[in-house]
Amino acid sequence: MKLLPFIICLGFSLAACEREKRDFRTAPVSEESQEKTALVSLSPGSSPPEQEVSGKARSFEGNAYHLSQGKRLYAWFNCNGCHANGGGDSGPPLMDDRWIYGSSLENIVQTIREGRPNGMPSFRGKLPDDQIWELAVYVRSMSGLEPKAAAPSRNDDMHPLPSENRMPPSSPVPGGSASPSATAPQ
Amino acid sequence: MRLRIVSIASLVPLAGCKGWQSALDTHGPGATSLEKLFWIFLFILTVVWILTMLGLLVALRARRDAATDPLAVDATRERTMTRTVATLVGLTAVTVLALTGFSYAYQKRLFDRTENVLTIKVTGHQWWWQVDYEDEQPNRTFTTANEIHIPVGEPVRLKLEASDVIHSFWVPSLMGKMDNIPGRQNVIELQADREGVYRGQCAEFCGWQHAHMAMLIVAKPKAEFENWKNQQIASASPPSDDAQKRGEQVFFTSPCVMCHSVRGTSAGGRVGPDLTHVGSRLTLAAGTLQNTRGNLAAWIVDPQRIKPGTNMPLMQINPQDLDLLVSYLEGLK
Structure with missing residues (x-):
């Protein structure tokens, strides 16, 4: 009889077995998740401006593996060539609260896949869909929009700010807010 | 009979003692x-x-009289012990x-x-x-x-x-x-x-x-070795025939260029292995496959089946393009 509570307690430990789910065999490069995104709150007809199609956002948000993989890809594919370590260089900063093309995961995926005017290249057909999503969650984690427990930790090399998981979350401003340098007296 | 099988089987690992x-x-x-x-x-x-085993065996075999006191010390043998x-x-x-x-x-x-x-x-x-x-x-x-x-x-x-x-x-x-x-x-x-x-x-x-x-x-x-080194230092040789030229175009328009570099061309990815002289290597995928045309094609088509989890992603490529791409890579001697 005394054994029963012990066995039940042991059973609870099974809950820890599957902390995170991910596909080990990812989709080929040509496959794309067709999330419908919008930069305005208006849409024609009865459909809402944003629609979830593949549901990937839910499996990627807060997933430690995808976040850390995104961090590797960020350097591998030379995102830091323009955006530096998130502070921005010839490209806009990624760690502030200013989102020119939307802060949602779907928006960022679209930005990476389609490219944006004034320099952001399109990565369509060059990166597998899952890697684009991984990059997008990492970009979101830079401004503290991903859970601290999952965000990747400090870099081995120089970093202008504390690690992502120690950053306070900044609430996104749709359409972007003027940066401090723009509001300062000229 | 069983002993013979066991002794023959125990010789099998000796095969590992020779070789490369x-x-x-x-x-x-x-x-x-x-x-x-x-x-x-x-x-x-x-x-x-x-x-040690002999000593243990002797100790196991030695009989002791149950009647005598185990703590009694024989004065004549104490010094020897x-x-x-x-x-x-x-x-x-x-x-x-x-x-x-x-x-x-x-x-x-x-x-x-x-x-x-x-x-x-x-x-x-x-x-x-x-x-x-x-x-x-x-x-x-x-x-x-x-x-x-x-x-x-x-x-x-x-x-x-x-x-x-x-x-x-x-x-x-x-x-x-x-x-x-x-x-x-x-x-x-x-x-x-x-x-x-x-x-x-x-x-x-x-x-x-x-x-x-x-x-x-x-x-x-x-x-x-010096010959090999000079050959490796050289940039990739430009594609010689038509198939290789078209294969080069496939290489530059496909995801390959995101990670791989071919010296002497605009492909400069630093993530995957350098492919400048991939045709001259003996193996593919870190010693997993012999470097043959068939294996190269198989690796490009589905690296995730040969090495699940590898960073090389799946890409859908049509057979004609694959054939051209393999010709180009093979030509990178």
Whole structure:
């Protein structure tokens, strides 16, 4: 009889077995998740401006593996060539609260896949869909929009700010807010 | 009957003692001194083990009279017993000291350093080896992957690094193993005394495809080595026939260019192995496949089936383009 509570307690430990789910065999490069995104709150007809199609956002948000993989890809594919370590260089900063093309995961995926005017290249057909999503969650984690427990930790090399998981979350401003340098007296 | 089967089966592992990847079939000073050390240890420890077992057997066989008091001391034998125990303790101390001495003497040689030798940086990645040949002249440095060519009979210095997790560089026939640790550099020197191809493997569990992370060491005469080096330093030869030209276009418009570099072209990815002279290598995918046309095509079509979890993604490519792409890559000699 005394054994029963012990066995039940042991059973609870099974809950820890599957902390995170991910596909080990990812989709080929040509496959794309067709999330419908919008930069305005208006849409024609009865459909809402944003629609979830593949549901990937839910499996990627807060997933430690995808976040850390995104961090590797960020350097591998030379995102830091323009955006530096998130502070921005010839490209806009990624760690502030200013989102020119939307802060949602779907928006960022679209930005990476389609490219944006004034320099952001399109990565369509060059990166597998899952890697684009991984990059997008990492970009979101830079401004503290991903859970601290999952965000990747400090870099081995120089970093202008504390690690992502120690950053306070900044609430996104749709359409972007003027940066401090723009509001300062000229 | 059963004994015969067991004894024959127990001989099977001996097959592993010969071949291109064996710590007991050595062709370099480092591995040879380790092999000698191994045999010395094996001999001394076998003798010690047999003596211990004999002693135990004698103790088990000895009968003791149940009536006598076990704590009673026989005054005539006490002195002999003390001497025997003291001798055995002394012998043990000498054996341990001798083994430590051998160990020191042989391992000291492993860390001897010679000046002005060929220096190669070997970086472990999940799951392949990046090989950078260093040179005083910057235009004579080059990068290759999973294959290290060395001149025979000369010491070669290897700087071991890692980019992601801890790996371990081990070519059993030439040298003991040494870890590749992210953020630091370990240095070993190895030498091959005989021409040939030696196989090495990652010896530190580094993830899913740890078992498919091998490399080849090709030892060849100095003149041949210099030829090979000059050929590797050269940029990729431009595509010669029509199929290769079209294959090059496929390469530049497909995801390949995100990660791979081909020197002499605009492909400069630093993530995957350098493909400048991929056609001249012996194996593909870190010693997993022979470098043949069929294997190359299979690897491009579905790397995730051959090495699940590898960073090379799946890409859908139509058969015509695949054929052209393989022709182009094959031509990169």
